[in-house]
Amino acid sequence: MAVSGIGRVACGGSDCIQAGGVVARREEAIRPQVRLRRQAPELDEAAVFGAVEALQACGKAAALIGRGLELIAATRRAESHFGAGLKVTDGVLAASDSRCQPAFAHLAAIATSAEYLTLRRAPDPAPLHRARGRPLIADAAPFRLEACGTGREVRAIILLTDPDEAPPAVRESALTHAFRLSATEARLVAALARGETLESCAAARGVALSTVRNQLAAAFDKTGVRRQSELIALVARVGGAPG
Numbered sequence: 564m565a566v567s568g569i570g571r572v573a574c575g576g577s578d579c580i581q582a583g584g585v586v587a588r589r590e591e592a593i594r595p596q597v598r599l600r601r602q603a604p605e606l607d608e609a610a611v612f613g614a615v616e617a618l619q620a621c622g623k624a625a626a627l628i629g630r631g632l633e634l635i636a637a638t639r640r641a642e643s644h645f646g647a648g649l650k651v652t653d654g655v656l657a658a659s660d661s662r663c664q665p666a667f668a669h670l671a672a673i674a675t676s677a678e679y680l681t682l683r684r685a686p687d688p689a690p691l692h693r694a695r696g697r698p699l700i701a702d703a704a705p706f707r708l709e710a711c712g713t714g715r716e717v718r719a720i721i722l723l724t725d726p727d728e729a730p731p732a733v734r735e736s737a738l739t740h741a742f743r744l745s746a747t748e749a750r751l752v753a754a755l756a757r758g759e760t761l762e763s764c765a766a767a768r769g770v771a772l773s774t775v776r777n778q779l780a781a782a783f784d785k786t787g788v789r790r791q792s793e794l795i796a797l798v799a800r801v802g803g804a805p806g
Contacts, residue, residue: 610708611636611717622731624723627706632656632671635717644723648691648699656721660692667691667701674703674719691723700724733757733798741801742785751778755791756798 611627615636618625624640634656637645645651650659656671658664666689673679673686691699701723708717733756735749744752754764765775779791788794 614706614708614717618720624725626656626721626723627708627717627719628656628671628675628721629716629718630675632668641721641723644691644693644699644725647695648693648723658689658691663689663691663698670701670703671719671721674705674721679705696727698726700726730756730799737801738798742782744782744785748778748782748785751775752782752794752798755779756795 614627615625615638619638619640622640623638624644626637626641627635629635632655634651634654641649646659648659650657658667666687670686670689673682686703689701691701693699701721703719703721706717706720733753735746735753738744738749738752739746751764754767755761759767761775761779762772765772768775779794782794783789786794786797788797
């Protein structure tokens with residue numbers, strides 16, 4: 564299967580793109596989103612594609628790895644950090660800055676081990692320094708996909724957080740459905756989450772500041788918070804749009 568210019572993946576001794584319309588349609592649907600690495604032709608590609616497509620739809624910067632940090636697949640957002648925080652050498656994922664590699668490798672080793680679930684707390688995240696900006700933050704957790712009897716498998720998932728990245732846009736519909744905010748209240752909350760002030764919101768809407776304050780008070784009541792900072796933190800958790 565040809566995916567995003569990476570090349571074709573062998574599937575049962577034949578080229579998957581020739582295996583029928585179902586596979587071809589899957590490729591067409593996923594092509595803009597998912598890359599399957601050449602190094603893992605034996606894996607259950609449907610399961611890998613499904614996992615990475617789901618992560619992509621949720622807006623995650625994520626990579627699936629095997630033993631020894633072998634890179635199996637990655638979302639587009641994760642690949643955007645290859646060369647800036649992360650690198651891929653001979654199919655192996657590593658920190659771009661060699662000083663960060665021990666902590667990153669340790670994190671991955673814990674996540675791919677059978678002992679992960681016996682830990683009393685999650686392993687510490689690993690900072691990934693880059694030439695510009697704040698360091699990426701890497702977290703990892705077990706994620707198992709069998710390799711169709713070949714002895715190879717996806718062992719863990721690496722999740723990346725970019726502190727310099729703009730937060731996802733707030734979905735006003737999520738706020739109206741989750742908290743029964745009116746359309747006007749949801750627009751106000753979304754604007755505040757973008758960094759606007761009550762004064763700028765009132766001016767943009769051509770209403771009195773007292774009107775906006777009343778709308779904010781209604782939003783407080785419906786969401787169960789008491790401060791604007793608590794409201795923004797809540798919105799960040801529930802209102803972000805998938806990437």
